[in-house]
Amino acid sequence: MEHTTINLKLKVWRQKNAQDSGRFENYDAKDISTEMSFLEMFDVLNERLINEGQDPIAFDHDCREGICGMCSMHINGRAHGPWQGTTTCQLHMRAFKDGETITVEPWRAKAFPVLKDLTVDRSAFDRIQQAGGYVSVNTGNAQDGNALPIDKDKADASFAAAACIGCGACVAACKNSSAMLFTSAKVSQYALLPQGQPERTTRVLNMVAQMDKEGFGACTNTGACEAECPKEISISNIARLNREYLSAQLSL
Amino acid sequence: MTWKEYFTSSIGKKLVMAFTGLFLILFLIVHATINGMIFFDDNGEMFNYYAHFFSHNWIIRIMEVGLFVGLILHAVQGLMLTFQNQSKRPVKYAVNPGNATSKWYSRSMGILGSLLLIFLIIHLRHFWIGTKASLYITGEEHNLFEEMKIVFSELWVVVFYSVGVISLCWHLIHGFKSAFQSIGINSPKYNGMIQTVGIAYSLIICFAFLMMPVALHLGWIQ
Numbered sequence: 001m002e003h004t005t006i007n008l009k010l011k012v013w014r015q016k017n018a019q020d021s022g023r024f025e026n027y028d029a030k031d032i033s034t035e036m037s038f039l040e041m042f043d044v045l046n047e048r049l050i051n052e053g054q055d056p057i058a059f060d061h062d063c064r065e066g067i068c069g070m071c072s073m074h075i076n077g078r079a080h081g082p083w084q085g086t087t088t089c090q091l092h093m094r095a096f097k098d099g100e101t102i103t104v105e106p107w108r109a110k111a112f113p114v115l116k117d118l119t120v121d122r123s124a125f126d127r128i129q130q131a132g133g134y135v136s137v138n139t140g141n142a143q144d145g146n147a148l149p150i151d152k153d154k155a156d157a158s159f160a161a162a163a164c165i166g167c168g169a170c171v172a173a174c175k176n177s178s179a180m181l182f183t184s185a186k187v188s189q190y191a192l193l194p195q196g197q198p199e200r201t202t203r204v205l206n207m208v209a210q211m212d213k214e215g216f217g218a219c220t221n222t223g224a225c226e227a228e229c230p231k232e233i234s235i236s237n238i239a240r241l242n243r244e245y246l247s248a249q250l251s252l
Numbered sequence: 253m254t255w256k257e258y259f260t261s262s263i264g265k266k267l268v269m270a271f272t273g274l275f276l277i278l279f280l281i282v283h284a285t286i287n288g289m290i291f292f293d294d295n296g297e298m299f300n301y302y303a304h305f306f307s308h309n310w311i312i313r314i315m316e317v318g319l320f321v322g323l324i325l326h327a328v329q330g331l332m333l334t335f336q337n338q339s340k341r342p343v344k345y346a347v348n349p350g351n352a353t354s355k356w357y358s359r360s361m362g363i364l365g366s367l368l369l370i371f372l373i374i375h376l377r378h379f380w381i382g383t384k385a386s387l388y389i390t391g392e393e394h395n396l397f398e399e400m401k402i403v404f405s406e407l408w409v410v411v412f413y414s415v416g417v418i419s420l421c422w423h424l425i426h427g428f429k430s431a432f433q434s435i436g437i438n439s440p441k442y443n444g445m446i447q448t449v450g451i452a453y454s455l456i457i458c459f460a461f462l463m464m465p466v467a468l469h470l471g472w473i474q
C-alpha cells in the first residue's frame with residue numbers, strides 16, 4: 001500500500017485529575033504516517049511533549065490488537081473513531097485527511113469518571129460482572145466436552161455475546177449513558193449455555209441491580225450502542241436481557 | 253426482588269413504557285376508526301351515532317379511565333426517564349455523531365412526546381372537556397360533528413393539529429418497534445413483520461388524523 005504522511009491538528013481533552021474541570025488543548029501532529037494506528041500517533045505526539053518537558057497526554061491502552069478494550073477515545077464524535085467494528089488501537093491514520101482537525105474526548109458518563117485526560121474509570125463494569133457474570137464450577141477434573149450437548153445456534157449466539165471486551169463504547173455512544181448492551185452481552189453469554197443455568201435467575205437480577213446502582217442511564221432503544229460496538233454485539237441481546245429479567249421476576 | 257424494585261429498575265421502567273405505549277397504540281386504532289366515519293360524508297350521522305354509543309357504553313367508559321391512567325403513566329414516566337437519563341452525562345461531548353449512529357426521531361422521543369402532550373391538552377380542551385361536562389351536568393349531548401367543523405374552521409387550529417399529528421407519526425415509528433424490543437421480542441422471525449406493521453400503522457393512522465382537520469377546513473366534507 002502506498003505510504004504517505006499527513007499533518008493533523010488535534011484538539012485533545014486535558015484534565016489533571018478527577019477534580020479538575022478540564023479543557024481542550026490544541027496540538028499539531030506533523031509527519032504522521034497513514035500506516036500508524038491512532039494510538040501510535042499519540043505516542044509520537046507524547047514523545048514530543050516529553051522532549052519539550054511537557055506533561056504527556058494520558059490515555060488507556062494495553063493489547064493494541066483490539067482484544068483488551070482499554071483504548072477508550074471519543075474521536076470526532078464517534079466512539080473509537082469513524083470506522084465500524086474497530087477499537088481505537090485498530091483505527092489507522094488513513095481514516096483521516098491531511099490537514100484535518102481531530103477532536104479527541106474521553107468517554108463521557110457519570111458512571112465513568114475521568115481520571116486524567118483521556119483515561120476514565122471503568123471499574124463500574126467490573127462490579128457489574130462481579131455481581132453475577134460467572135458460573136459456579138466446582139474444582140475437580142474437567143468433564144468430557146461431549147457430555148454437555150449444546151445447540152449449535154445457541155453456542156454461536158453465546159459465543160458472539162462473549163466477544164464483548166468491556167470497552168465501554170456502548171455507554172459512551174448512548175445518549176442515555178446506558179450500560180444495557182454490555183450487561184446484556186454478559187447475561188446472554190451464560191443464559192444460553194447449560195453451564196449458566198444454576199445461577200440464571202439470580203445472575204440477571206443482581207447484574208441489573210448493580211448496573212442501576214452504578215448510575216448508568218436507562219435504555220431507550222436508539223441502537224447507537226450496536227452501531228459503535230467494536231465487537232458488533234447485537235441489541236437482540238438487550239431484548240434477551242429484558243426477557244431474562246422479566247422471567248426471573250415472574251419465577252416463583 | 254419485590255415488584256416495586258422490579259418496576260422502578262431501569263428495565264422495569266422500560267416495560268411500563270412499552271405496555272402503556274402499546275395500549276395507547278390500540279386506542280389510536282379505535283379513535284381513528286370512529287373519527288374516520290366523518291369521511292362517509294353523511295353530515296356526520298354515522299360518526300355521531302358511534303360517538304354516542306362510545307360515550308354511553310359503560311364498558312367503554314371504564315376503559316376510558318384505564319386509558320387516562322395509561323396515558324398519565326406513559327407521559328410522567330417518559331418525562332422522568334428523559335430527565336434522569338440526561339443527568340447520567342453531566343459533562344456533554346463537544347462533538348456529537350448526529351445521525352451517523354442512530355435515527356433522529358429515536359433520540360427525540362422526549363421532545364416529540366412533550367409536543368404531543370401539549371397537543372393533547374389543547375385537543376382535550378377542544379373536544380373532550382366541554383362535551384363531557386355538558387353530558388354529565390346537563391345531560392345534553394353535543395353534536396360532535398358540528399363542533400369539529402367549527403373548531404377546524406380556524407387555520408391556526410389546522411396547522412397546530414398537523415404539527416401534533418406529524419410529531420405523533422415519528423413518535424410511533426420509533427415507539428412501535430421499541431415496545432417490542434422492550435418486551436423482549438427481537439428475532440429474525442418477527443423483526444420484519446414488526447418493522448413493516450409499525451411503519452404502515454404509523455403512516456395510516458397519522459394520515460387519517462391529518463386529513464380530518466384538513467378536509468373539514470377546506471370543506472371537502474359537509
Ligand code: SF4
Nearest residue numbers: 164165167168170229
Ligand atoms: S458491548 Fe460492545 S461496546 Fe459495549 S463494552 Fe462490550 S464490546 Fe464494548
Ligand code: FES
Nearest residue numbers: 064068069071089
Ligand atoms: S488497546 Fe486493547 S483493544 Fe485497543
